Amino acid sequence: MKGTVLGIEGTAWNLSAAIVNENDVVAEVTDTYSPATGGIHPREAAQHHAKYASTVIRKVLEEAKEKGVTSSDIDAIAFSQGPGLGACLRTVATAARMLAIKFNVPLVGVNHCLAHIEVGRWKTPARDPVTLYVSGANSQVLAYRMGRYRVFGETLDIGLGNAFDKFARNAGLSHPGGPKIEQLAKMSTNYIPLPYVVKGMDLSFSGLSTAATEALKCNSLEDVCYSLQETAFAMIVEVTERAIAHTGKREVLLAGGVGANMRLREMLDIMCTDRGVSFHVPEKRFMGDNGAMIAYLGLLMYNAGDILTIENSHVNPNFRPDDVDVTWLE
Ligand code: AMP
Numbered sequence: 001m002k003g004t005v006l007g008i009e010g011t012a013w014n015l016s017a018a019i020v021n022e023n024d025v026v027a028e029v030t031d032t033y034s035p036a037t038g039g040i041h042p043r044e045a046a047q048h049h050a051k052y053a054s055t056v057i058r059k060v061l062e063e064a065k066e067k068g069v070t071s072s073d074i075d076a077i078a079f080s081q082g083p084g085l086g087a088c089l090r091t092v093a094t095a096a097r098m099l100a101i102k103f104n105v106p107l108v109g110v111n112h113c114l115a116h117i118e119v120g121r122w123k124t125p126a127r128d129p130v131t132l133y134v135s136g137a138n139s140q141v142l143a144y145r146m147g148r149y150r151v152f153g154e155t156l157d158i159g160l161g162n163a164f165d166k167f168a169r170n171a172g173l174s175h176p177g178g179p180k181i182e183q184l185a186k187m188s189t190n191y192i193p194l195p196y197v198v199k200g201m202d203l204s205f206s207g208l209s210t211a212a213t214e215a216l217k218c219n220s221l222e223d224v225c226y227s228l229q230e231t232a233f234a235m236i237v238e239v240t241e242r243a244i245a246h247t248g249k250r251e252v253l254l255a256g257g258v259g260a261n262m263r264l265r266e267m268l269d270i271m272c273t274d275r276g277v278s279f280h281v282p283e284k285r286f287m288g289d290n291g292a293m294i295a296y297l298g299l300l301m302y303n304a305g306d307i308l309t310i311e312n313s314h315v316n317p318n319f320r321p322d323d324v325d326v327t328w329l330e
């Protein structure tokens with residue numbers, strides 16, 4: 001594999017551009033949208049991305065230049081084609097098309113979920129893992145089999161991060177709620193029963209978030225945060241464990257912003273140790289949404305000749321990872 005790719009991530013709250021080559025991340029610049037109140041407002045997030053795209057791209061090109069990589073070294077422009085918020089995706093795709101025309105290089109449309117997996121395979125020893133991808137909007141258990149990353153289990157409603165954030169807002173905590181819930185949960189060991197919803201290999205978090213909000217009426221915030229985490233994490237660890245049993249794979253990779261949570265890591269680690277499989281967690285900067293992962297999968301796809309014409313570069317807010325033919329693996 002060879003080449004240099006500039007990638008732009010912008011599916012939701014994080015606008016991030018990175019330049020990556022076969023050796024490492026050369027440069028990365030990020031500008032995060034943070035709502036003054038409430039959660040992510042799609043139009044405001046897109047306006048944020050439109051406002052800062054040129055600055056972020058200029059800065060990443062400058063940073064790369066300081067390391068001896070110039071714009072003439074760039075072989076392709078990659079962008080997050082989906083899944084994500086439509087308005088945000090369109091803004092970032094427009095910037096990517098403009099750069100592809102300006103530098104006269106091909107465009108690569110990257111599936112955001114697969115970028116999380118591939119950056120994890122790049123930056124940890126995991127080779128063929130079962131991946132637990134838990135972020136704001138997405139919660140999926142995936143593994144590679146016969147040309148595609150198959151979804152073995154997923155949420156039937158909202159992502160786990162959004163379930164945490166929604167509960168946190170109802171509890172008067174600011175966005176994003178996940179890290180605040182983690183801190184409060186450390187102050188309790190009193191478990192309050194909450195709905196545990198695993199249906200086959202699929203999950204549901206919406207009712208759990210609502211039930212946790214209800215539970216605040218007669219329990220302390222710390223007890224509810226603790227119980228919410230224990231319930232939700234037990235659900236996703238159960239599905240991950242069953243995916244290992246079904247696939248026979250020997251590695252687990254954690255991806256997505258919720259993966260920052262130390263209690264989740266501890267529970268996964270216990271399960272993996274019990275099963276004798278290895279557990280892999282990338283550095284935090286590669287766990288939440290980042291431009292490097294888009295640039296890196298863009299580089300893999302570019303090397304496989306998996307590029308787009310401008311005419312075919314429309315975004316897909318519901319882009320499923322199992323819709324992608326994996327062209328970049330042997
Ligand atoms: P992402 O969409 O992958 O960028 O991840 C963002 C989501 O991760 C948000 O919903 C956050 O609340 C959640 N999150 C971040 N840190 C933590 C944490 N320590 N514990 C639980 N959730 C977290």
Ligand code: MG
Pocket residue numbers: 112116135136256257288289
């Ligand atoms: Mg993500």
